[in-house]
Amino acid sequence: MEYLLTGKDDIQSKRIQNIARACEKASEIELQMVEKILDIPPVGKNTEILEA
Numbered sequence: 001m002e003y004l005l006t007g008k009d010d011i012q013s014k015r016i017q018n019i020a021r022a023c024e025k026a027s028e029i030e031l032q033m034v035e036k037i038l039d040i041p042p043v044g045k046n047t048e049i050l051e052a
Helices: 002-006 010-025 028-037
Strands: none
Touching: none
8 A cells, every 4th residue: 555655655655664764763964875875965054064
């Protein structure tokens, strides 16, 4: 049913939900790293990855 409504299978939707939950708990540095890995333009003032 999920696939018919959204074009995504249930497993893919659950994976995306799990990633979103993990991002909610991530530190600023971790979020910046994810943005860099996924090639997402950073949002906000700090656009360079901070050194850990």
